[in-house]
Amino acid sequence: MSTDTGLGLAAVVVLPLLIVLAVVASRRASLRHDKGIVTAALRAVLQLAVVGVVVGFALQSTLGALAFIAIMLTVATITSTRRIRAIAVVPHQLAYCALAIGASAAIVLLLLLLPGVVPRNPETLLPIGGIIIGGSMNATTLAGRRLLSEYGARFGEYEAGLSIGLMPPDAFKLVAGPTAGDALLPALDQTRTVGLVTLPGAFVGMVLGGASPTAAAALQLVVLVGLVAAESLAILTTTELLARASLPDGRTVSV
Numbered sequence: 001m002s003t004d005t006g007l008g009l010a011a012v013v014v015l016p017l018l019i020v021l022a023v024v025a026s027r028r029a030s031l032r033h034d035k036g037i038v039t040a041a042l043r044a045v046l047q048l049a050v051v052g053v054v055v056g057f058a059l060q061s062t063l064g065a066l067a068f069i070a071i072m073l074t075v076a077t078i079t080s081t082r083r084i085r086a087i088a089v090v091p092h093q094l095a096y097c098a099l100a101i102g103a104s105a106a107i108v109l110l111l112l113l114l115p116g117v118v119p120r121n122p123e124t125l126l127p128i129g130g131i132i133i134g135g136s137m138n139a140t141t142l143a144g145r146r147l148l149s150e151y152g153a154r155f156g157e158y159e160a161g162l163s164i165g166l167m168p169p170d171a172f173k174l175v176a177g178p179t180a181g182d183a184l185l186p187a188l189d190q191t192r193t194v195g196l197v198t199l200p201g202a203f204v205g206m207v208l209g210g211a212s213p214t215a216a217a218a219l220q221l222v223v224l225v226g227l228v229a230a231e232s233l234a235i236l237t238t239t240e241l242l243a244r245a246s247l248p249d250g251r252t253v254s255v
Helices: 003-028 036-057 064-084 093-113 122-153 156-165 168-175 176-190 201-208 214-243
Strands: none
Touching: 003 122, 036 064, 036 122, 036 168, 064 093, 064 214, 093 214, 122 156, 122 168, 122 176, 122 214, 156 168, 168 176, 168 214, 176 214
């Protein structure tokens, strides 16, 4: 039996057990994500099967890689918008998420690609683009949900700020702004503990591909710091856009 066949059979047995474990933990902790865990796992199986075929075509040209990155951005925007709308419906939220994720990722990717910090080829552009967009999506989602939850929980303080002459953006940022920083904690912890707690994918992939550990570490460092930069920009953009948005009555916000 080949190694690939053995891994495939093991995955068929273990994956359902892992899903059951996650669902049981979710139910016991009242996380309300039982259905979401199963749906996410099934979607991952289907999407990875499809992506495995599509990526092969995308890696054949820079244009193909950019097209696939555009798809990533679209899906990231829709995902983040849906998560934030579960807290509160804000007009133009789709555009806000697209700007927060897209602009932040674009700035960091250009800083990495234009000076030649990373190779300007489809094989590098596609995975790094996916990493940066994914991080920006997570930061936008976490920041948006945290900001709106805090706005709803402290709506009385927000109104008090308005009553003493603060403009709505200033009152919003005074009440809810500091909580947006929580969205950066995963990226910060990942960067602080790299090599001690985790060996990230870019590093491992390069080493397995034959690169020297020094070169792999240099690329991974760039990716990690790029993630922190992109996520910081995404959080800043999300905060500024929500502060200036037509926000719903805080009493209707889920907290």
